[in-house]
Amino acid sequence: MARPRQFDEEEVVRAAREQFWSVGYNGTSIDDLSAVTGLGRGSLYGAFGDKHALFLRALDSYNSDALEAWRSALGGPGPALPMLERHVRDVAEGIIGDVERRGCMMAKIAAELSAVDEGVAERIAEVVRGLHGALRGCIARAQAEGSLDADADAGSLAGLLLAVLRGLEALGKAGATPEVVNGAAEQALALLPRVSTDDHATSPWAAPRGDRLRPAQQRGTRVDA
Numbered sequence: 001m002a003r004p005r006q007f008d009e010e011e012v013v014r015a016a017r018e019q020f021w022s023v024g025y026n027g028t029s030i031d032d033l034s035a036v037t038g039l040g041r042g043s044l045y046g047a048f049g050d051k052h053a054l055f056l057r058a059l060d061s062y063n064s065d066a067l068e069a070w071r072s073a074l075g076g077p078g079p080a081l082p083m084l085e086r087h088v089r090d091v092a093e094g095i096i097g098d099v100e101r102r103g104c105m106m107a108k109i110a111a112e113l114s115a116v117d118e119g120v121a122e123r124i125a126e127v128v129r130g131l132h133g134a135l136r137g138c139i140a141r142a143q144a145e146g147s148l149d150a151d152a153d154a155g156s157l158a159g160l161l162l163a164v165l166r167g168l169e170a171l172g173k174a175g176a177t178p179e180v181v182n183g184a185a186e187q188a189l190a191l192l193p194r195v196s197t198d199d200h201a202t203s204p205w206a207a208p209r210g211d212r213l214r215p216a217q218q219r220g221t222r223v224d225a
Contacts, residue, residue, distance in 0.1 A: 009047060010061075012037045017058035021105040024112050025055055059123060062105045067130045074134045080141035081148060084161075085189055087138075091165050092185035095172035103173045107166065132158050149193035157192065164188040 015037045019028050030041055030051055037044065048054040073087045106127060114121040135158035142148040148157075168181055 007037075007039060007043070007047075012039065012044075012047070013054070013057045013061050016054050017061050017105070020055055020058050021062065021102065021108070024108060026112065028055075056119060056123075059105070059109060059120065063123060063127045066104075066106060067127055067134075070131055070134045074138040079147065080138050080145055081192075081194075084135075084138045084142060084192075088161065088165065088185050088189055089182075092168055092181050095168050096178045096181050098172060101173045101175070104169050107169055128162075132162050135161050146195055149195055152193045160191065161188055 016033055019032055019036045023032075028051070030044065033039075033044060033051065033054065034041055039047075044054065048057065070087070073090070074083060076083065106124060109120060110124045114124055132155075136154050139148060139154040139157050143150045143152065143154060164184060168184060171181055171184070
């Protein structure tokens, strides 16, 4: 008869997650995991199979928490546009406050393993889709509420903000000043096509309608699909 486990698996996963987040997958050994979890090699292998399996559990835990945080921040009650603005600014402030430049575990692992580990690449892609969807949903609500141009492409706007927010992460890790990080965040928000009360100027993010031309077409330049 197997002996009952004397540890909490979720606590072990959280401890492993902190280790992988700090030094990456390749920088973490089984001995490191044993030290941070308090479990011997045999217990780790018996509970999780191997280092890679435990790593995937840790990555899944991080990704789930990150996605839930974005969905909560962007999907709560209240007007959508102020919620979106607050989220962008909160992300920027979090990056500025990361004085250890630890960064995002997902971004760190994507850079390290996505090109060589299909399981990791699939997980990262799924989270990116989720983050984009949370932004797109908030933008669509702002459009329905009349705060943002209803003709603008919500998916494209979400892609812009996601690219900026992920880029801010890289800037922060590279040592960019708070002024640079905050300035980029504010410029991204300034590009949102707010509804004007005094005119109906065409937004550069609006989908073509009738004889409406995209800005690049108006300049006579080529627009690729």
